[in-house]
Amino acid sequence: MxxxxxxxxxxxxxxxxxxxxxxxEEYSPPRMPIDLPVFKDTExxxxxxxxxxxxxxxxLEDDCTFINHGAFGGVLKQAMExxxxxxxxxERQPLRFFDRELIPHLVYISRRLAxxxxxxxxxxVLVTNATTAINTVVxxxxxxxxxxxxxxxxxxxxxxxxxxxxxxxxxxxxQEETVTLPVTGNQQIVELxxxxxxxxxxxxxxxxxxxxxxxxxxxxxxxxxxxxxxLDIGIKVSINWVYGMIGQYLHPHRFHQVIYMTNRQLKLPPxxxxxxxxxxxxxxxxxxxxxxxxxxxxxxxxxxxNVQQKRLHDYSPFLALHTVIDFWDSVGPSKIRQYMYGLCKxxxxxxxxxxxxxxxxxxxxxxxxxxxxxxxxxxxxxxKIEYSNAESLQNQLYHQFNIEVPIKCVDGVxxxxxxxxxxxxxxxxxxxxxxxxxxxxGQSDSKIQKLNCE
Numbered sequence: 401m402x403x404x405x406x407x408x409x410x411x412x413x414x415x416x417x418x419x420x421x422x423x424x425e426e427y428s429p430p431r432m433p434i435d436l437p438v439f440k441d442t443e444x445x446x447x448x449x450x451x452x453x454x455x456x457x458x459x460l461e462d463d464c465t466f467i468n469h470g471a472f473g474g475v476l477k478q479a480m481e482x483x484x485x486x487x488x489x490x491e492r493q494p495l496r497f498f499d500r501e502l503i504p505h506l507v508y509i510s511r512r513l514a515x516x517x518x519x520x521x522x523x524x525v526l527v528t529n530a531t532t533a534i535n536t537v538v539x540x541x542x543x544x545x546x547x548x549x550x551x552x553x554x555x556x557x558x559x560x561x562x563x564x565x566x567x568x569x570x571x572x573x574x575q576e577e578t579v580t581l582p583v584t585g586n587q588q589i590v591e592l593x594x595x596x597x598x599x600x601x602x603x604x605x606x607x608x609x610x611x612x613x614x615x616x617x618x619x620x621x622x623x624x625x626x627x628x629x630x631l632d633i634g635i636k637v638s639i640n641w642v643y644g645m646i647g648q649y650l651h652p653h654r655f656h657q658v659i660y661m662t663n664r665q666l667k668l669p670p671x672x673x674x675x676x677x678x679x680x681x682x683x684x685x686x687x688x689x690x691x692x693x694x695x696x697x698x699x700x701x702x703x704x705x706n707v708q709q710k711r712l713h714d715y716s717p718f719l720a721l722h723t724v725i726d727f728w729d730s731v732g733p734s735k736i737r738q739y740m741y742g743l744c745k746x747x748x749x750x751x752x753x754x755x756x757x758x759x760x761x762x763x764x765x766x767x768x769x770x771x772x773x774x775x776x777x778x779x780x781x782x783x784k785i786e787y788s789n790a791e792s793l794q795n796q797l798y799h800q801f802n803i804e805v806p807i808k809c810v811d812g813v814x815x816x817x818x819x820x821x822x823x824x825x826x827x828x829x830x831x832x833x834x835x836x837x838x839x840x841x842g843q844s845d846s847k848i849q850k851l852n853c854e
Contacts, residue, residue: 419507420521427511430504434485436723437478442730449739454823457727465803465828469819470614470769482723483716490716502715509721516725526718534559538566538603545571547602550631552593553578554610554617563605572602579613581811583761586618593622599629612808614769614817615761736822740768744820747829748772751818754833760815768821774807774814778840785812793839801835 419427441447441456458474460466466474490497506526514521527533543549549563549572560576567574577596579589597604604626608619728736748759748770757773759766779789790807793814797803808815816836818829 416503416507417522419504420510429508429511430501432722433489433501434482436482436726439478439727439730442727447731447735449822450825451823458823460823463802465801465805465831467803467805467818467820467824467828467832469821470611470817471806473819473821474823476724476727478727479720479723483720486716486719487714505719506715509718512725513721516728528713531558535562538562538605541603543567543570543572543602547572548575548598548600549573550575550577550597550601550604552576552589552606552610554607554613555605556607556611559605559607575601581613581760581813582758583613583615583765585762586621586765590618590621590625594625597625597629597631601626601629601631604631609767609769612817613760613771613810614767615765615771616767731822737768739822740820743824743826744768744770744818746826747818747820750826750829751816751833754837760810769817769819771808771810771815771817774816774836775840778836779814785809785814790814796839797832797835800839801831803832803835805832 447453454460455462457477459477459480460474510524510526511521513526514524517524527536543566547570549567551560551563551574553576555563555576563574566572575596575598577592579592583589604622606617606619606622609616744766745763748763748766751772752758755773755775757775760771760773763770774793778793779785782789787809790809794805794807797805797807806817808817816832818832
């Protein structure tokens with residue numbers, strides 16, 4: 401390491417970028433001051449998904465049918481325990497932790513996370529959440545009057561508001577292109593972007609897996625189009641990790657000159673949410689442009705230094721990622737994805753058969769989330785379908801059947817967005833299917849319904 405300047409926090413803390421950039425042979429991880437859990441139930445291929453996994457590894461209530469992991473997923477029990485251990489360790493000697501231990505441990509987890517997602521550690525940075533990351537990117541883009549910012553109608557609502565506000569502030573033009581449902585396939589998205597994206601557009605923002613319509617966008621093809629049009633490319637992933645990390649093999653190093661953000665709420669399963677963390681992948685060519693919105697005590701020289709540290713912040717969610725990654729590695733990422741993908745296909749087929757409806761996109765465009773049309777008879781007496789109708793049905797499912805699942809109103813049609821995780825099994829979706837049929841047939845009432853779906 402040639403750069404020995406100690407410019408982060410205090411004279412006790414080493415330079416972050418220099419340590420992150422060390423090769424595996426040169427790098428030595430810090431001593432772990434707490435005991436990390438061992439996942440014995442994953443040994444010898446004995447791990448069981450579904451109910452047993454839910455009881456062993458999550459705090460989720462037994463009586464609740466929880467199929468909305470795409471919003472706020474349940475924390476991995478062992479990750480929460482790890483975070484609490486870090487909090488106690490911090491308070492035992494706060495100055496030791498912040499001035500002597502914190503930075504080496506942030507470097508360590510950054511290196512592990514980078515290896516897990518398949519990128520260079522120096523291109524990855526931990527931030528509080530994806531909202532912070534997208535704000536940093538958008539506000540760090542030098543938009544001027546007349547510049548064009550491009551997005552699809554499927555872009556996450558909060559990001560739409562941010563882009564609109566930033567364009568109004570700078571005089572840039574916001575171009576939103578409508579994705580018509582039902583989607584016929586990837587080619588529909590590719591052709592739409594190729595036809596509508598203008599050469600020289602300043603910034604393009606895509607959700608890899610949109611929140612309301614969780615089909616997987618053909619990101620590689622969209623990035624190629626952006627390159628053809630000579631764009632400053634920003635790929636925004638508001639997918640809280642489930643949408644992307646668990647549902648897709650990411651390997652962000654393939655996307656040169658791309659900014660890729662995701663919440664670590666690690667729908668994978670997630671880590672603790674208090675002071676939650678996220679990561680942003682940014683190739684070095686864009687790092688100098690991003691800057692930082694969270695400078696604290698010192699003036700830093702490097703990208704990772706700029707974005708990683710805020711003083712007196714609760715860093716336990718970052719540091720608990722060791723346990724999350726350990727869990728993934730012990731079960732097997734391929735095994736986890738295979739279970740969730742398979743469960744999602746079975747759940748879709750079950751609901752389509754019960755309701756005689758259709759998906760919002762071809763089955764192959766969905767991963768571990770899907771958008772299934774609600775039977776029109778459920779709202780046959782309604783002249784115009786709006787958000788309030790979706791909200792009403794979602795509340796009925798919650799209050800009368802204790803089913804937690806989002807209902808989406810898209811282009812005047814009601815859909816249910818199902819999420820499939822390692823603690824779910826097919827009976828969860830059978831209960832949903834039966835509950836909607838009861839509502840359709842006018843059999844629901846104000847009491848919670850117990851459904852016999854054996």
